[in-house]
Amino acid sequence: MKFTVGIGLLGCGTVGAKVADRLQGEHDALERRAGTHYELRAVAIRSIQKQRPRSLDPHLFTCDARSIVDDPDVDVLIECIGGTNEAAEFVERALDRGRHVITANKDLIATQGPRLQALAAARGVTLRFEAAVASAIPIVRTLDEALAGDDIISVAGVVSGTCTSVLSMMEEGADYAEALSEAQRAGFAEADPSNDVDGIDAAHKLALLVQLAFGLAVISPRIRRTGIAGITRRDVARARMLGQRIRLVAAATRTVDGARAEVSPVLLPENHSFAQTAGVENVVRIFARDAGVLELRGTGAGGTASASAVLGDFVSVLRGIGEGRDIARRRRTNTLEPAIAVNPLFTSLTRSSDLPQYPLWDDNLTDTPAAHALLAL
Secondary structure, X not given: OOXXXXXXXXXXXXXXXXXXHHHHHOHHHHHHHHOOEEEEEEEEOOOOOOOOOOOOOHHHEEOOHHHHHHOOOXXXXXXXXXXXXXXXXXXXXXXXXXXXXXXXXXXXXXXXXXXXXXXXXXXOOOEEOHHHOOOOOOHHHHHHHHOOOOOEEEEEEEOOHHHHHHHHHHHOOOOHHHHHXXXXXXXXXXXXXXXXXXXXXXXXXXXXXXXXHHOEOOOHHHOEEOOOOOOOHHHHHHHHHOOEEEEEEEEEEEEOOEEEEEEEEEEEEOOOOOOOOOOOEEXXXXXXXXXXXXXEEEEXXXXXXXXXXXXXXHHHHHHHHHHOOOOOOOOOOOOOEOOOEEEOOHHHOOEOOOOOOOEEOOHHHOOOHHHHHHHHO
């Protein structure tokens, strides 16, 4: 370890504060894992009044995020401010100046990812976003590295920890409003929860999965979505009487001219792995041509889980820098093809006469070569 990599962090909120604290508090351990020296040079914050982790030197803080992006001593930028306005400007500016970027911002990557990934490739740097999809579950790394030599037929799962948390509490007797309030108190839902409960968050994550799994430049507004706001306690109780559970499922399969993708509440048998999620747990199922069905599950919401994913990307980037590897050469994310069509997926699912508003989930929709061939026609 002969040189020092400069790190700039944008944001010190729920995720950013935990990232910053671990960068400082676990500095030696992270350096050993990465095999490269690093130094946290600055942290952009919105207010100097807010309490910050004690491990952070107050001299690190600045309200001028642009100065961090433009600092020639910053080699890696970690973006944790969220949103798609300032974040887009800063990430684009950093990539254009040859900085590697790590982000937890699913909104940004889901809506502008293809453009930003193309810019990263053109500048010879990497854009990593493991924390943007299912937090602690290493789904991005699995699709982008472990399965890079395989063809992905479908991806499906429960990817909104907020929605699963709300539905889990409704299964215990809470009504929708009570469950949502409790999720907000626990920090699993934002003060304005519309992104989560309207299915926007899940559609963002599904768009990222489509980009990674199929190499298609699909953005989330093209994916049909239905949220959970219309689900009642009676619906949940009726489903349980029928031996089923309601979960918000996001799924996509590749077709000859693009993809079929959708986000919607569906009915699942109680013994199905998607139905057995509780609290903020996420589960993602991948069906690959050669590897078959793989399933990953873990914590899908919260600052600690997201920080873990950010730091996983951080160590990978530092290893690449230290070894002199071209870490920007990532097979799927740098060669996204246009998707001619992104059609709804759940229209072929049957519906229960007891709860006709919810499709009945069928694994055959995504998990068999025959289903893939049928959808491709």
